[in-house]
Amino acid sequence: MTGAVSIGLLALLTLSIPVGIVLFLLGFGVDAIFSPFPLIRGLGNLVWSTSNNATLIAIPFFVLLGEILVRSGVATRTYAALDRWVSWLPGGLVHANIATATMFSAISGSSVATAATVATVAMPQAEELGYDPKLFSGAIAAGGTLGIMIPPSINLIVYGFLTQSSIPQLFLAGLVPGLLLALGFMLVTVLICLVRPNLGGTRRTFPFIQMLRALIQLVPIVLLFGAIIGTIYKGWATPTEAAAVGVAGALLIAAAFGGVSIPMIGKSVVGTVKITSMIMLVVIGASFLNFTLASAGLGAELKAFLDGLGLSPLMTILVVVCIYIVLGFFIETLSLMVVTIPIIVPLVLAQGYDVIWFGILMIVLIEMALISPPVGLNLYVVQGARKSGKMSEVMLGTIPYVIAMLFMVAALIAFPSIALFLPMTLSGS
Amino acid sequence: MAETILTVLKRLNWGVAMLIGLMLLACAAFVLTEIVIRKLGSSLGGTDEISGYVMAIATSWGMAFTLLELGHVRIDFLRTRAKAGIRALFDIFSMVVLSVTVTLIAFRSWPVVERSLANESRANTPLETPLALVQIPWFLGWVWFAIVAWLTLVAALMLILRGDFGAAEKAIGAFGEEEVIK
Numbered sequence: 001m002t003g004a005v006s007i008g009l010l011a012l013l014t015l016s017i018p019v020g021i022v023l024f025l026l027g028f029g030v031d032a033i034f035s036p037f038p039l040i041r042g043l044g045n046l047v048w049s050t051s052n053n054a055t056l057i058a059i060p061f062f063v064l065l066g067e068i069l070v071r072s073g074v075a076t077r078t079y080a081a082l083d084r085w086v087s088w089l090p091g092g093l094v095h096a097n098i099a100t101a102t103m104f105s106a107i108s109g110s111s112v113a114t115a116a117t118v119a120t121v122a123m124p125q126a127e128e129l130g131y132d133p134k135l136f137s138g139a140i141a142a143g144g145t146l147g148i149m150i151p152p153s154i155n156l157i158v159y160g161f162l163t164q165s166s167i168p169q170l171f172l173a174g175l176v177p178g179l180l181l182a183l184g185f186m187l188v189t190v191l192i193c194l195v196r197p198n199l200g201g202t203r204r205t206f207p208f209i210q211m212l213r214a215l216i217q218l219v220p221i222v223l224l225f226g227a228i229i230g231t232i233y234k235g236w237a238t239p240t241e242a243a244a245v246g247v248a249g250a251l252l253i254a255a256a257f258g259g260v261s262i263p264m265i266g267k268s269v270v271g272t273v274k275i276t277s278m279i280m281l282v283v284i285g286a287s288f289l290n291f292t293l294a295s296a297g298l299g300a301e302l303k304a305f306l307d308g309l310g311l312s313p314l315m316t317i318l319v320v321v322c323i324y325i326v327l328g329f330f331i332e333t334l335s336l337m338v339v340t341i342p343i344i345v346p347l348v349l350a351q352g353y354d355v356i357w358f359g360i361l362m363i364v365l366i367e368m369a370l371i372s373p374p375v376g377l378n379l380y381v382v383q384g385a386r387k388s389g390k391m392s393e394v395m396l397g398t399i400p401y402v403i404a405m406l407f408m409v410a411a412l413i414a415f416p417s418i419a420l421f422l423p424m425t426l427s428g429s
Numbered sequence: 430m431a432e433t434i435l436t437v438l439k440r441l442n443w444g445v446a447m448l449i450g451l452m453l454l455a456c457a458a459f460v461l462t463e464i465v466i467r468k469l470g471s472s473l474g475g476t477d478e479i480s481g482y483v484m485a486i487a488t489s490w491g492m493a494f495t496l497l498e499l500g501h502v503r504i505d506f507l508r509t510r511a512k513a514g515i516r517a518l519f520d521i522f523s524m525v526v527l528s529v530t531v532t533l534i535a536f537r538s539w540p541v542v543e544r545s546l547a548n549e550s551r552a553n554t555p556l557e558t559p560l561a562l563v564q565i566p567w568f569l570g571w572v573w574f575a576i577v578a579w580l581t582l583v584a585a586l587m588l589i590l591r592g593d594f595g596a597a598e599k600a601i602g603a604f605g606e607e608e609v610i611k
Contacts, residue, residue, distance in 0.1 A: 016508040016603060017523045018501040021530050048567065052485040054477040060453050060487065156494040236462060240480060246459035269450025270443070270494075276453075277491035284488075330490045335502050374506060 001034050001301055002343060005293070009339060019335040023285030027292040034196045034296040043288065050287045051280060054240055056161060060276040061107035061243030062152050065250045067268035069107060072254035076119045078103055078221060081214035084206045086186075090193035091224050092198040093131060094139045095186055097122050101143030102182040107246070108147050109154035110275075111333075111370055115144025115378040119385035131201040133389050138397020141378040142185055142405075145367035148333075150178035152228055152246070155363060156336060158279065162286055167239045168232050172354050174363065174421040175229075177408060180418065181364070184404040187191070197264040199287045215243060219422065220256070224249040230350065233426060234427060262287055287336040293342050302347050313351040320344055321365060328369025337366055360419040361412050371398040374376060431587040435497075435600055436610055442577065445461040449487045449494075456483040475556045482563040489570025493530075493577035497600075501527075505603040513594040520601045524585065528578040535571040542568045 005026055010385035012022040050056075069075070074265065079100045086095035096119055106112045119140050126136040148155040151171035160167040172385040206214075228246045254260045282380035312318070323344070327336055348358050369380045373395050383391050412418055456479070463476040495501055508519045543559040544550065552558040552603040581600060 008474055013504045014507050015522065016503045016505045016519050017526050018503050020501060021523075021527050024530050024534070025526070040537065041540075043534065044539070047534060047538060048485065048541050048564065051488040051567070052481040052486070052563075054480040055482045057453075057456065057484040060484075061457055064453065064457070091560045109467040183573050238477075240477075241460055241464055244457040245464065247454075247457045247562040266447065266450075267456075269454060272453065273449050273487070273491040274495050277488060278502060281492060281495070281501055282486040290470075330506055331504055332502050334506070368438045375504070383509035 001030065001293075001296060001298065004033075005030065005289075012394075013335075014330065017331075019339065020281030020285040023289045023339065027285070027288040030289070030292040030296050032193065033202055034294075035292060039292050039295055042291070046288055046291055047284055049173075050284045053161075054284070055157070055167065055238070056236045056280070058111075058157055058167075058240040058243040059151075059154055060272050061247050062154055062157075064272040065243065065246040066108040066110055066113040068247070068254050069104075069269045070113055070117050071268060072250070072259040073257045074220060075104060076121045077217040077257075079118070079121045080216035083204075084211045084214040087204045087206075088189055089186070090104070090203065091135075091186075091189040092196065092203045093122070093129060094136055094189050094193075095126055095295075097139045098143040098182060098185045098189070098388065099138065099371060101140065102146055102150065102179070103221055105144075105146040105148075105150040106179065107221055107228070107250075109152045109157070111145045111147035112377050112381055114147035115141055115381045115386065117182065118144060119382045122389070123385050126201075127387075129201050131352070132199040134393045134407035135189070135199050135400075136201075136397070137382045137386060137389075137394045138399070138401060139185065139189060141371050141376075141382045141394055142348045142399050142401030143182070144378050144381070146178050146182060146368045148359075148370075149174045149181065149367060149372075151175060151364050152239070152243065153363070154279070155334060155366065156359060158283055158334070159341065159359045159362065161283065161311060162290065162338070163345050163355055163359070165359065166259060166423075169356050169423040170359050171232060171239070173360050173419040173425055176422055177360055177364065177412065177419055178343050178410075179397065180218065181367075181404065184408060185401050188400045189403050196304070224253065241330040271299055282335055282338045286342060290342040299346060299350075303350055306350060307346065313353065314413070316348065316351050317353070317361075320348060321361075321409060321413075323364035324362070325368065325372075328365065328372050330375055331369070332375055333366045333369050336369055337362065354416065354420060356423060357416045357419050358411070361409065364405055364408050364412065368402055370395055371402065385418070431584040431591075432436055432596075436583040438493075438580060438584075439497055442557070445490055445573075446494040447455050449490050452483060453487055456480055464517065475554065478487060478552060478554050478556055478558065482558070482567075485567045486570060489567050490573065492570065492574040496527075496578060497581065500564070503603045508603060514599075517589050517594050517597055520598065520603075521582070522585065522599050524582045525577065527574065528582055531571065531578050532575045535568070535575045536569050538568050593601065 008026055053326050082099040083096040086094055087097050101114055101118045104117055108114050122140055149172050156170040157167055160170050227249055228242045232242045323349055370376050379394050382394050463473045466473055475601050504508050508516055542564045550560045552560055585597045585601045
């Protein structure tokens with residue numbers, strides 16, 4: 001059954017049928033061929049119970065928050081402020097790209113939004129100050145991927161929903177790996193620019209008083225992050241409620257910068273509806289496939305399959321990592337996550353791995369998919385913000401950062417506590 | 430004719446999307462009010478339940494809008510390598526499959542509503558919401574998605590039969606990856 005579903009999945013996806021619909025079709029197939037009783041009668045109920053869900057409404061809220069902030073001008077101010085603090089490093093403004101992406105990730109749940117925002121404010125600077133376009137744009141594409149790792153993260157909400165694991169714990173687990181990745185990206189940049197100083201443009205230092213003054217610009221973002229993550233972690237608010245707080249905070253920030261208007265709100269909400277429905281079609285499809293696979297006895301089959309293969313847990317994870325890297329070249333990221341969860345997660349959990357830990361590992365792999373050609377969305381987003389130059393420059397520029405991500409994958413496998421330490425300590429379990 | 434269908438559908442769905450968006454904003458405001466009131470030691474109650482209903486209705490009614498905006502993700506690495514005529518085949522095939530599937534979902538959703546109507550079911554919550562009250566709009570959203578999908582397919586077929594592949598691609602093609610940003 002696993003084999004048939006996997007092959008069917010790839011075949012139908014290749015025909016360019018919408019991903020959400022493919023998941024329904026596979027569910028119908030599993031029902032017709034493998035299930036002892038007709039599951040399709042449960043379809044209506046399943047669609048209703050999947051979408052009638054107070055947790056999932058966090059998705060449109062976080063999308064809306066991002067849509068508002070992108071249009072608010074807050075990114076320009078953040079970029080200028082971080083420039084004051086990090087441009088003395090070898091690599092100069094490239095670090096500002098990564099730092100801004102990191103900060104923006106902390107209030108945005110989406111990588112594409114993060115990359116788009118940073119690219120728009122950073123690109124004009126690159127040409128002015130004579131940076132190597134490859135490294136400069138690669139850093140934005142890679143830095144942007146942090147959006148789905150550093151909480152809040154829409155992808156982690158979807159993962160938590162489909163695997164029935166705790167979203168607050170997933171958020172906490174993503175924080176340290178996200179920050180480590182950001183530091184890793186900066187370290188890679190420093191190393192490259194020490195070897196090839198001409199790639200990194202001019203290093204600049206600013207008077208300390210200017211640096212201090214710049215900090216004020218960062219206050220709104222830090223406050224908003226605190227309001228979202230702080231309230232969840234303190235137990236004052238569910239992720240959904242925190243997302244609603246985030247929307248209000250984003251509106252306040254936009255208002256403070258004079259960016260709120262009726263057309264702006266209109267564009268933001270319509271954009272939110274589009275992205276939400278796109279996400280929900282694949283989420284509902286995946287939950288239907290999940291339901292049919294579970295009813296048809298996937299668990300028992302996988303266990304037998306794994307026992308037959310005799311793979312050690314570590315080998316299993318390595319195989320899974322390879323599968324994601326390969327699929328990541330061809331499948332868009334949220335879809336990649338959603339289509340694989342019903343099959344891969346039970347397999348990994350059967351080997352005794354932690355569901356929260358695997359969520360974080362999967363996110364790093366998905367981040368890599370975001371910048372692997374030919375379907376890496378962030379590459380297109382960054383290229384779209386450039387006025388000139390070839391797409392291949394952005395692709396080449398991301399390679400050093402992909403290596404940093406591979407290190408992160410290895411580190412997470414070797415030391416699971418990188419992800420699990422924070423949620424375990426803070427939840428006391 | 431084909432253009433008229435597409436323009437009307439786009440306009441209608443733009444309005445629907447705006448309404449849903451405002452409903453989501455209102456829901457966020459409602460949740461915020463609840464947090465504030467809870468801090469003051471009281472509670473409106475039912476925010477979770479109402480958020481769930483809002484999500485279900487927003488989801489089903491937003492689907493058609495996303496379809497017309499070419500927002501439903503397709504893996505198109507094979508499709509983009511084909512010529513215009515073959516691409517049109519890919520698009521028509523995938524629209525037929527989508528329309529049939531969505532019709533089936535809408536069809537299978539009716540029993541959920543029917544049962545709530547027959548039993549006069551109420552939610553097992555303090556609000557005791559009559560379920561039909563929220564399930565009917567949810568169900569109609571899926572019906573709307575199915576109707577819009579079939580009409581769009583018909584319009585696109587007309588365009589293709591006329592040989593206007595460019596216009597057909599605008600209606601039912603895959604998103605240009607560069608356009609995702611907007």
